[in-house]
Amino acid sequence: MYPGRYRAHPQTPPYRSECPNCGGPIYLADILRMHELVDDEQGASRITSYLLSALETLALVHVIHALWEMKPILLREFLFIKDGPLALFGQVFTLADPLRDLANFLASYRDPSDPSKVLPLLNVVGLEKSGSFVEHAVHIEKSLDKALAEAKTEGDFAGVVLPLSNEYIYEYVVPGDPGGTITYGQNTYWGGKMIFKAKDGSTYVATVPTLGGHKSDPKIDDYINLTDVLAAVSGLRCSMYDNALIPVALANRLVSLSEVPSSRILESFARGTIRR
Incomplete structure (x- = not known):
């Protein structure tokens, strides 16, 4: 078999496909190619974290699909929160592109009663509790507080947002070349990163899907349903631990x-x- 070179086959019950080279059955897990990481010394231990990441993501997609089958507009009533960034690393990074396509598809949904009106359906956010980006958010706390104080004079708002561009990330957060051919998260993230300072003073490192796929320099308007997502995040705060x-x-x-x-x-x- 040659992983990654499967031909598309019509899927009919019992939903099976065959390898065009050896004729053997192709299973869903084969598409993730995690069997390539199994070896004689470490066995299957290397795939554990990748499998968990894939299952978390597929569970999210399953719920989205179930709501779509029931009534697409129901998706506007749900907020999906992922514990961690909206990203897939290692062997399962290939799922990132289909997830970007899914986000774009749901963001372009048109109102059945008025096709000229777009109703973005997807409300999803990934929130980080630790790591380089969280540490950076702590370091710029004073600047965020100043921006928040200025914003409070302008009326009702959920907080202030700092979109994180490729140049900003490589200059201030993690080491790297801002002028490189591959931008941060280009192959692994299915959303754009940001630092969000809520009006109650809480600070979050968040990832929200962006329109049109990966953005090396995301703007506020690029994030899908950003206002609704951040307003919901602000309202769900508790004091069990920081943010x-x-x-x-x-x-x-x-x-x-x-x-x-x-x-x-x-x-x-x-x-x-x-x-x-």
Whole structure:
């Protein structure tokens, strides 16, 4: 078999494809090519983190697809929060391009009752709790506070946003060549990075999908549904730890504490939110 050289086959029940070279069955996991990382010394241990990343992303896509099948407009009522950046690294980075296409598709949805009106459907954000970007956000805290104070004089707002361009990232956050042929996140991210200072003083390093795919120098208008996403993030803050959000904190508690009380708390939160 030659991974990455599969021909497209019509998918009909039982949804199987065959390798054009050896005639063997092609499984969904084969497309991710993680079997190439299995060796005699480390076995399959190297694929664990990549598999987890892929499953998290596919679970998100599954929920989006389920809502689309029920009623596309329902997607506007949901905010998807990923614990970490909207990115796929290592062996599963090839999923980034299809996810960009998905984001563009959902962002260009037209109102069935008025085709001239575009209703972007996707509300998704990735939030980071640690790493170089979070450390940089701490270092520029005073500048963000000053910008926030100036913005407060202009009326109602969710906070201030610093879009992170390729040049800015390589100059101030991580080492690299801003003039290189490959920009930061070009092959791995399916959203644009930013630092968001909410009006309550909380600071977040966030990733939100951008229109038209990867942007080396994203502008505010490039981010999909940015106003709604950041307004929701601001309203979900809790004090469990620095810059924590209620659903993320509860989900983390669910996997670290006894399942029964934690799951009940998360269920009560979800039911209360749906009723509102």
